[in-house]
Amino acid sequence: MDLGTRGVSVAVLAATVLLGHGGPVRAQPAAATATHDLMPAPARLAWQTGQLVVDARFTTASTGTADPRTESALARARGRLESQARVSLSPRPGGARATLVVEATGPGLAVQAAGEDESYTLTVTPKQARITAPNPLGVLRGLETFLQLARSEGGRTVVPAVTITDRPRFAWRGLLLDPCRRWEPLEVVKRTLDGMASVKLNVLHLHLSEDQGFRIESKVFPKLHQMGSDGLYYTQDQIRDVIAYARDRGIRVIPEFDMPGHSTSWLVGYPELGAVPGPFKLVREWGVFDNVLDPSREEVYTFLDRFLGEMAALFPDAYLHIGGDEVTPRQWDASAGVQDFMYRQGLNDQADFHAYFNKRLSEILTRHGKRMVGWDEILRPELPRSIVVESWRGPKALAEAARLGYDGILANGYYLDLLHPVAEHYLSDPIPADTTLTPEERRHVLGGEACMWGEFVGPENIDSRIWPRT
Template identity: 50%
Template sequence: MTVRLATAFLFGTLLGTGAMAQSSSPQFVNTLMPQPAHLSVQSGTLELTTQFTASEDKFHDARLDGAVARLLKRVENQTGLQIATAPASGSATLTVTVDGAGEVIQSDDENESYSLDVTASGAHLQAATVVGAIHGLETFYQLIQPQGAGFILPAVSIQDSPRFRWRGLMIDSSRHFQPIEVIRRTIDGMAAVKMNVFHWHLSDDQGFRVESKVFPKLTELGSDGDFYTQDQVRAIVAYARDRGIRVVPEFDIPGHALSWLVGYPDLASGVGSDGKGNNQGPYAISRIYGIFDPVLDPTRENTYKFLDKFLGEMADLFPDPYMHIGGDENNGVQWKNNPRIQEFMKAHNLADTAALQTYFNHKLLPILQKHGKKMIGWDEIFAPGLDKEAVIQSWRGFDSLAASAKAGYSGILSAGYYLDHINSAEEHYLVDPLPAGSDLTPEQSAHILGGEACMWSEHISPRSVDSRIWPRTAAIAERLWSPQNLRDVDDMYRRLWVESVRLEDFGLLHLAAEDMGLRKLAGTQEITPLKTLAGVLQPVGFSERYQLQHTSQLTPMDHLIDAVRPDPPSRYQVKITVAEYLKDPAGATAARAQLAAWFQQWVDAAPKAQQLMAAPLLESAAARAQQLGDLGATGLQALDYLDKKQNAPADWKQSKLALIEEAKKPVGLVRFTVLDPLQELVNAVP
């Protein structure tokens, strides 16, 4: 799809003739996300009526029954048609043919493929496994589109399977605890876009978040009371499995383990009060963020005895074949400062602390194996001597991932998928775990298992977490599922915004929480002008916020930055509309009208927004309201000069570019999303 088409779509949406209204034409509007590997559009449509039924005609089990029942409920909810919500026996509108259950414990080897054929007379979903069928049911749901007064599915033939076997999302439940409801609705969203790994970061310096019955002090002393019970974990694992999603727990060791040491200080590598590593502590949960000295002691057998018991307990709780041991950001200070550890390193020929950590991992591996687990860890575990079975999760980037693949290690990419960096969906979308033109051999390429979006939680609350994850993660999910050559950003956004609305079905608040936040901040229901402002703002990224606000775990997360959304539609919309307009200022009347309407809206909203921003928690961003009006006026003036093909006064351009430059500053911890195209517009004025 070209920019022109995307823009046409955009205006359609804005004028109220978007995806839904297009339904009066029988044309198939592809809103699938992720795009399937192979899709061919046939002629005809399958009408959805109250007679709609679904049946499982070969194999079925409780998991498939549940998935079909959920689909039926969602079809009903989407179409308003009252249908029988129990799977039918015998012939049905949708027949689901599954060969068998698939793996007893879903692994990264699970066959996830399916095919879906829709004709005017019915739909047929085929899959080797229940997981494949679960993915196919999501495709079926996404194919539903309005037509006239009802809903149809276009006739299509789809053969689909994922490009990568590991399509994950990590949530850090340590730095800010995330309630079970958040985890549950996130898993729903993941299933909707065919992700298959929920990576649960359960321990870190700032909190230990899962109940251990063997070592109860882990949460008694290391969690502030915010942790998941084993019953809750089991329920989440079952919930995820029902949706074709594995749960990979992470227990970050030997670094990032301060919360462990609060209850079990003997595990630490400090010299202790006797200088020999005994009588250690007391340690406390860290409230601040960063890399801390205290780490587990890899030289004492007691550490491994503890880990054996603890990881054994967790291995029972989390059935996934993998266990993530973190392994990142150990600064080695305690190891360097402890004479006993230094001696141990000499005795074992360990040249540096990296070698000692590899020694630690090497000792860990048989423990994990004993409990039936494979090891996965962050980039840092990739060091000489690492066992070939370990999988590496790269936060450093593709080069690091490629290097480990060349060395024969499997890995997944997370660099470029850090949601807390507040990049656009577009930027995430174009990051590829295996980019075209990489120099990896086919064998090495096979070591690239996939990728994971990462939701680190320094700066998120249960209210903001959804908008930090969604809808951007859907773009990452498509990157990991769909063919490599699918890189059409315009079409991605068109579909992303439809998917974003669909995701609200699960109670995800990624769209609703902005207004909730604005109402709270302003203390009133009447937030229309604030909404206009918030619509062209987004949060600053992780590092910037950390530096500007000096955040800690105790910093309240309730400012404007916590309400506004990353990559709101305005960013892409204004960008393509300005581009469309500047291609032909005289001819692009729709684009010009749309720009003028936006600019006028900003001008109108500014003074009212400014009044509302007298509220204490908005005051630090109050300058944004004034700027909004100035930017709108600038845009209107630019359009005016361009209309008249008239030179602007001598200092106009300079002063407006200065204004835009000023607006780029991270005032109030938020950024405007529309400055680059506005700058182009000003620059285009003769």
């Protein structure tokens, strides 16, 4: 099974299992109860009468605004339909009378953005299917819905007649991969992107630094990957390939470089960044460890400015994640230099010291054209409202951020490594029904993110951990 087929297969399984509809969707009159196994559920769906048959006469065409993503998506769709229907399908360039016609009425953004329009309309009749969207991104989402509708029935592949009008509830629908604790090669990342596209997830969060490994090439500071990775890291060319592969599927790629804690892999090659003298060794077990960067030293910010500038140029997305979670202050407490710095700066405790570091980081990232994202420990009212808070400790932290005017993302309740029942994930909602947030505060809730932490997964079992839960 090739990478694309495998990624799509597990994602489509998610659609079937999570919604509990294992049987085929049959063509129904419009008045019938609208049941389906689409993932995610579309905003509006109305069944019509009849079905469209996928056979050797089935053709595809793209009209409207030209975009390479549209043509690539149509080619992938034909491949999946050919595999399902066991027929050979051909495009019909410019053919408005093709069996499946997609039309983007306008262009997409040069760099896909959070909140970019993903809406589409899908109409299927017994003679033709048509997807219309404001941009190529909406076309991609509509094609995935069409492909989920296709099923085998009576020895044929058919698509039930239907009218769907759809747009996402949340702009941020993410999945975190952690290749630091257990290495995940490039083919795993790509087949995960295939699965994400199938269920319309739109953010790949790559956790690229940890106590156990630094997983990206730095040409400015090469000892980061040379000494901090055991030789297992993504080259910058591979990252560019991942970004292009993701964009082709309507997915943004956001890197995370965890600091000031979870930072042993930084310190193996550059011990001068630490709060205590080295040498340092990569951590070979799991947990929370004492090694931290030293925010009292100006050289640390000079280093981070150059490194983050390099990464900002590599990753085109407007957001960059700095971690900021689970900082153990013992080394700061033991450092005379840190204690003196805190006294001179009027910082009362380690929380103030951490906030000072985060404020300096946000200023660096702003200069490089990025918005800072961090786990909910970074939330402090003195930080600029441009930062984004990712809540792993609970929905209360997300609500607090929204009330303070910060954008936020919910990760709590979506930790895939914990193997919670699917029903438990469904009980988590970025904006629950009983929320007390005002309409204005709700606009700060960008969405949610499933987290596949890497302690107990590798290439051999990661698919079964991500899907069908995500």
